[in-house]
Amino acid sequence: MLITRECDYAVRIVRALAGGQKICVTQICEEEVLTPAFVYKILKKMEKAELVKSYRGSNGGYALNKGIDEITLMDIYRAVEPEFFMIECMNPDKPCVRNQGDGCKVHKELCRIQKVLIRELSAKTIKKIIEA
Numbered sequence: 001m002l003i004t005r006e007c008d009y010a011v012r013i014v015r016a017l018a019g020g021q022k023i024c025v026t027q028i029c030e031e032e033v034l035t036p037a038f039v040y041k042i043l044k045k046m047e048k049a050e051l052v053k054s055y056r057g058s059n060g061g062y063a064l065n066k067g068i069d070e071i072t073l074m075d076i077y078r079a080v081e082p083e084f085f086m087i088e089c090m091n092p093d094k095p096c097v098r099n100q101g102d103g104c105k106v107h108k109e110l111c112r113i114q115k116v117l118i119r120e121l122s123a124k125t126i127k128k129i130i131e132a
Helices: 005-017 025-032 036-048 073-080 105-121 126-131
Strands: 052-055 061-064
Touching: 005 025, 005 036, 005 061, 005 073, 005 126, 025 036, 025 061, 036 052, 036 073, 073 105, 073 126
Parallel strands: none
Antiparallel strands: 052 061
């Protein structure tokens, strides 16, 4: 699936961290009305993608690893959904049986639309979106 609930929650986590300070998961959950278990899971993916950094210990928490003037929606979505395809048949690892020979015309149109979508999701930084 393209933009999942997990993607939505990841954007909300970035929004909570947008102030630039380190905050704990409890604060993120309170600000964005999210559950801790899900937030930890998403933060782990975002840390692996180097969008956030974690701080351990009693004063621990999370902070953005990049400025909001460097992060786009596409960066966030790819952090939690590395294989960002509109539909499964677009995934080269799971080719559609109908996309043989000249290929499926619907598939070709969806590929065109996905390119536009990726371009648009990459066009603005989170800072520009928040300040708009």
